[in-house]
Each structure stands twice: as C-alpha cells, then as structure tokens.
Amino acid sequence: MRGGDDAGGLGGPDTREPDELYEKLRAYEGQAAAVGGRGKDPVNEPMIRHWCEAMGDTHAAYTGPEAVAPPTMLQVWTMGGLSGHSGRSEAYDELFALLDDAGYASVVATDCEQEYARPLRPGEEITFDAVIESVSERKTTKLGTGYFVTTRMDVRADGEPAGTHRFRILKYVPARRRVKGAGALGSASPAPAPAPAPAAGVAGPGAPERSRRPRPVINRDNAGFWEGVARHRLLIQRCGSCARLRFPWLPGCNACGSPDWDTVEASGEGTVFSYVVMHHPPFPAFAAPDRATDTAGPYAVVLVELAEGVRIISQVVGVEHDRVRIGMPVRLEFQRVDEDLELPLFRPLAPDGGPGGGPGGGPDGGPDAAPAGVVGRACGGSGRGGR
Amino acid sequence: MSTASAPRxxxxxxxxxxxxTRTLIVAGAIASRDYQDVHHDVELAKAKGSPDIFMNILTTNGLVGRYLTDCFGPGATxxxxxxxxxxxNYPGDTMTLTGTVEQVEQGAVGAEGAAEGGTATVTVNVVGANSIGKHVTGTVTLTVPAGPVRTAGAGAGGDA
Known part of the structure; x- marks a missing residue:
C-alpha cells in the first residue's frame, strides 16, 4: 500500500451494479448525527497538559492560571473514548451499520475543518449537536473503495457556542495488497528468479549442485498457507462472513470485505485451466524436479482449477511440457524441490498426460505455437510479482 | 529567525x-482520546490493510496548530x-511542515472573543510532507498582534 498500489481496479465492490446502497445512504443526509451530546469531562488542565506534551506544543496561552485549551482540541472534548459515545443518533448508527454490513467496514478520517468562536477554559462543560451533512457517491481511492460521510458538529461551552467542527471520513473496503515476491495469483507460484544464475542452461553432468528456486516470501497474510504446505495440506481460505473461498491468501474477502476467515483443505483434485510454456530465459531451478538431470529446458507453468473452484499457479510434473493440455485432470502432490523447500505441485491423472488427459490443446494452438516473447511476458505477469 | 517584520x-x-515516532502516534491518539486500533495496534492495523499504525487526524490537527503558533509567537490565537x-504518517517517517502566508488583514476579522485593537488576521496555507507525499494540506486562520513576527527569509533553518 505504501507508495505502491494503484487505486484502479483493485478491490472494491462490483461497479457494474447500480448503486442501491448510495440511494439508501443518501436518505440520511440532513439527519442528526448526535443530539444533546455531552463531553465526558469538562475542559480541564490535565488533558490540556497531556495534549501539549504529545504535540510538543509550548504555546504560552495553554499553561498557567489563565490557561485556555488549545483550540485544535475542540473535537477531543467530544470524544467517546473507550466507553463509547453519548448522544449519538440512531440515524448515525444506522448509516454506519448499512456501510459495515455492505463490507465498507474500514474507516479513515480525511478532512477536519474547525472554526473557533471563543477560547475554552478549564471547568467549562461541553455539549454538542451534530448533523450528517452529506454522503458521497461511491469513490475509489488509493486506500480502497467507499463512501465519504461528512458531519458538522456545533460545540458549546457552558451553553455558549464555542466552535464548529466539520469532519469527513471515508468508510471503505481496503484495496487488495500485493504480496511481494509472490505471484499475483498465488504464493505457490513457482516464480521465475529475478535473475538467472550465470551458468544457467549449461549445467552439464559435472554440475556441482542443482539450482535453487527462489524462496517464498512468507508473511502474516500467507503464513497459514505455508504451514499447511509443511503438513502436506493445501489450505484454501474461506470467508467467515459470506463463506466465499479464496486463493491465494488475502487478508480480506473480495466478495464482502470481511477480515474473518477459516480454511478448508483442498481435496487435491483439479484440472489444468491454463498454462504457458517458459522457453527463455532458462531457469534450471524450474526444470521438473523429478527429472533425472538438471536441464534448463522449457517448462510449463500451469494454472490449476481445484475441485473447490479456486485456482492456483503451480507446475505439472511427470509430463513433458509439450504434453500439457487445458482440461487435463491433475492431482496434487507435495514435492521437496530442494533440501528445505517443499511445494504443492500437480501430476496428471492419466499416465504421461496422454490423449486420455483431456480435450487437447484447444484454440490457443498449443504451447510451441506461442512466440517465446509472449510466453515470457505471460510468465512474468503472473509470477514475477515484486516490483 | 531571520526577519522580524509584520507578516505579508x-x-x-x-x-x-x-x-x-511510534510514541508520537500513540501519545497523540491517546491525548486526543482516539482509541481506534489502527493508531496503536500494529497487528490490527495490518489486518485492516495498513502496513503499520498511522497518525490520527486529531494529532495532525494539533501539530498544524502548534506549527502556526510556534511561528507567530505567544500572542497568536x-x-x-x-x-x-x-x-x-507511519512510524519512522519525518513530516516537514511548511507554510505560506496567503493573506493578511488588519484587525481581528470575525473574532468575537478578541476585539482588542492592534491585531492582524493572517491566513496561511500549510503543507506537511512525508516520504510518501503530502500527509496534510490545509488553511489556517489566526489572529496575531500587529507587529514583528518570525518568518523565514531565504532558506532559514531552525527555530529561535
């Protein structure tokens, strides 16, 4: 997210649908957000001092016997804190519930406009009312897609107008983050190494050792997947809210935005949904791991559709690259590709991927028909990942 | 600062x-009674799609206010x-606040609480930039005693 993701096309709800939610949200414009709200504490010196300490603010007006509160604390006196807000209207709660239920559960403040009518002094009691000024149409930002909600609050001190506070927040579904080093379609993708070993392709019989594949980047979002691999279980995430299955692993549901999930274990059955054959540059590490010799010849990168419906980028073993076909039934197996890396790979059900393996090459003309450049780019697009 | 003259x-x-700092983010959030987890809990911030905790808007508001009163001195409101x-604003970054005076009007415009003479109303455009981009842009209006004020000449550095 940081300095990275483009806003376009990432996350967010289906924009082809008419925005019925917006019509519902709009109905709340002009309704009260808070009525008769009451500050939990009167304006007081300790809170002023704590604020000034945090901000590093040494302004003379905020200390001493004649101290006033920093005007920018205006909102602070209205905050609910851990015990929650008082005076918040049903309309406001409903508006937020609508957004939460639709998956727009994240919130970030974007604008704050304050006008100070008079200084606030220790001992003064704070009361406030607020109105929902506006709700925007659905917007896509770098953070994600959502709706801006603007409220205006009138703050009183001992009953006198003390200031106004206009506040805008974005309620949103976070944009999807990309996991560096992992393919956009799956952490299990045998991502081509960023730079091939210098001696790639000429490793002869006397070659000292097999080239090693790049290590997967394991982070908190996909650690559970790799723990599953270690136990020879291919785990698919299932949304805790709408039960949609998703793969590769992500922190939130693409369908409803919920961050809750559990896992289901893949049965291991699948079919080749698509594939490309990598000719050049050669990556010896990706030669099929059950080959007798370490050759750097072409290899197939497959997109396998699992029986559960999700797809995973992987590799098919036990079949020559030019025998891989769309629709070929495959079965999961875990292979140790080097001393400390096991990967979920696939093996054709029909021996040697023969004619029984599926409907054949199909309209894409078979692997060798594709120019190397196109194939290379296709691989890069799905596997190279990290920018 | 380099010059001591009425703001223009x-x-x-x-x-x-x-x-x-992490401390500033957390201290600012708590001092502003903002207990949203994204301002103090890294794990939960990440679960919500943020790479780390980040500064809350009330702290930014406070820092912008402090910047202006620092610049315009004890008489500024x-x-x-x-x-x-x-x-x-993520931990480890640095935010640099800069400001440009947009407008100066003699007299305290629309300031019920401070009708004393000899004040000027100053409008300043503020930008707070960090390593990612502009963290905050804004406009601040304040009243200052009509008189010398610290503004930067060319390339003025630290504060007085």
Missing amino acids: AGDTLPPLEIPV LRKVAIRLGAP
Missing part, C-alpha cells in the same frame, strides 16, 4: 520537522483550522 502575503514560514489528509 507571500511570506514563507520556517519549516518544522516532526519525527513521526488560532481562529480556523481546515485540513485534508493524504499520505499517512
């Missing part, structure tokens, strides 16, 4: 560098602070 439109204010947030 076009003046630039001396920049203020704010190291965005904030009247209006309007800010918009952009790039988040």
Whole structure:
C-alpha cells in the first residue's frame, strides 16, 4: 500500500451494479448525527497538559492560571473514548451499520475543518449537536473503495457556542495488497528468479549442485498457507462472513470485505485451466524436479482449477511440457524441490498426460505455437510479482 | 529567525520537522482520546490493510496548530483550522511542515472573543510532507498582534 498500489481496479465492490446502497445512504443526509451530546469531562488542565506534551506544543496561552485549551482540541472534548459515545443518533448508527454490513467496514478520517468562536477554559462543560451533512457517491481511492460521510458538529461551552467542527471520513473496503515476491495469483507460484544464475542452461553432468528456486516470501497474510504446505495440506481460505473461498491468501474477502476467515483443505483434485510454456530465459531451478538431470529446458507453468473452484499457479510434473493440455485432470502432490523447500505441485491423472488427459490443446494452438516473447511476458505477469 | 517584520502575503514560514515516532502516534491518539486500533495496534492495523499504525487526524490537527503558533509567537490565537489528509504518517517517517502566508488583514476579522485593537488576521496555507507525499494540506486562520513576527527569509533553518 505504501507508495505502491494503484487505486484502479483493485478491490472494491462490483461497479457494474447500480448503486442501491448510495440511494439508501443518501436518505440520511440532513439527519442528526448526535443530539444533546455531552463531553465526558469538562475542559480541564490535565488533558490540556497531556495534549501539549504529545504535540510538543509550548504555546504560552495553554499553561498557567489563565490557561485556555488549545483550540485544535475542540473535537477531543467530544470524544467517546473507550466507553463509547453519548448522544449519538440512531440515524448515525444506522448509516454506519448499512456501510459495515455492505463490507465498507474500514474507516479513515480525511478532512477536519474547525472554526473557533471563543477560547475554552478549564471547568467549562461541553455539549454538542451534530448533523450528517452529506454522503458521497461511491469513490475509489488509493486506500480502497467507499463512501465519504461528512458531519458538522456545533460545540458549546457552558451553553455558549464555542466552535464548529466539520469532519469527513471515508468508510471503505481496503484495496487488495500485493504480496511481494509472490505471484499475483498465488504464493505457490513457482516464480521465475529475478535473475538467472550465470551458468544457467549449461549445467552439464559435472554440475556441482542443482539450482535453487527462489524462496517464498512468507508473511502474516500467507503464513497459514505455508504451514499447511509443511503438513502436506493445501489450505484454501474461506470467508467467515459470506463463506466465499479464496486463493491465494488475502487478508480480506473480495466478495464482502470481511477480515474473518477459516480454511478448508483442498481435496487435491483439479484440472489444468491454463498454462504457458517458459522457453527463455532458462531457469534450471524450474526444470521438473523429478527429472533425472538438471536441464534448463522449457517448462510449463500451469494454472490449476481445484475441485473447490479456486485456482492456483503451480507446475505439472511427470509430463513433458509439450504434453500439457487445458482440461487435463491433475492431482496434487507435495514435492521437496530442494533440501528445505517443499511445494504443492500437480501430476496428471492419466499416465504421461496422454490423449486420455483431456480435450487437447484447444484454440490457443498449443504451447510451441506461442512466440517465446509472449510466453515470457505471460510468465512474468503472473509470477514475477515484486516490483 | 531571520526577519522580524509584520507578516505579508507571500511570506514563507520556517519549516518544522516532526519525527513521526511510534510514541508520537500513540501519545497523540491517546491525548486526543482516539482509541481506534489502527493508531496503536500494529497487528490490527495490518489486518485492516495498513502496513503499520498511522497518525490520527486529531494529532495532525494539533501539530498544524502548534506549527502556526510556534511561528507567530505567544500572542497568536488560532481562529480556523481546515485540513485534508493524504499520505499517512507511519512510524519512522519525518513530516516537514511548511507554510505560506496567503493573506493578511488588519484587525481581528470575525473574532468575537478578541476585539482588542492592534491585531492582524493572517491566513496561511500549510503543507506537511512525508516520504510518501503530502500527509496534510490545509488553511489556517489566526489572529496575531500587529507587529514583528518570525518568518523565514531565504532558506532559514531552525527555530529561535
């Protein structure tokens, strides 16, 4: 997210649908957000001092016997804190519930406009009312897609107008983050190494050792997947809210935005949904791991559709690259590709991927028909990942 | 600071560098009674799609206010602070606040509480930039005693 993701096309709800939610949200414009709200504490010196300490603010007006509160604390006196807000209207709660239920559960403040009518002094009691000024149409930002909600609050001190506070927040579904080093379609993708070993392709019989594949980047979002691999279980995430299955692993549901999930274990059955054959540059590490010799010849990168419906980028073993076909039934197996890396790979059900393996090459003309450049780019697009 | 004269439109204010520490983010959030987890809990912030905790808007508001009163001295009073947030302030970054005087009017305009003479109303455009981009842009209106004020000449550095 940081300095990275483009806003376009990432996350967010289906924009082809008419925005019925917006019509519902709009109905709340002009309704009260808070009525008769009451500050939990009167304006007081300790809170002023704590604020000034945090901000590093040494302004003379905020200390001493004649101290006033920093005007920018205006909102602070209205905050609910851990015990929650008082005076918040049903309309406001409903508006937020609508957004939460639709998956727009994240919130970030974007604008704050304050006008100070008079200084606030220790001992003064704070009361406030607020109105929902506006709700925007659905917007896509770098953070994600959502709706801006603007409220205006009138703050009183001992009953006198003390200031106004206009506040805008974005309620949103976070944009999807990309996991560096992992393919956009799956952490299990045998991502081509960023730079091939210098001696790639000429490793002869006397070659000292097999080239090693790049290590997967394991982070908190996909650690559970790799723990599953270690136990020879291919785990698919299932949304805790709408039960949609998703793969590769992500922190939130693409369908409803919920961050809750559990896992289901893949049965291991699948079919080749698509594939490309990598000719050049050669990556010896990706030669099929059950080959007798370490050759750097072409290899197939497959997109396998699992029986559960999700797809995973992987590799098919036990079949020559030019025998891989769309629709070929495959079965999961875990292979140790080097001393400390096991990967979920696939093996054709029909021996040697023969004619029984599926409907054949199909309209894409078979692997060798594709120019190397196109194939290379296709691989890069799905596997190279990290920018 | 380099010059001591009444503020004029076009003046630039001396920049203020704010190291965005984890402590500042958490202290600012708690001092503003903002207990949203994204401002103090890394794990939950990440679960919500943020790479780390980030500064809350009330702290940014407070820092912008402090920047202006630091620049304009003990007699300055904030009247209006309007800010918009952009790039988040994550721990380890540095936010540099800069300001340009947009307008100066003699007399305390619309300031019921401070009708004393000899004041000027100053409007300043403020930008707080971090390594990602502009964290905050805003406009601040304040009243200042009509008199000398610290503004930056060319390339003025630290504060007095």
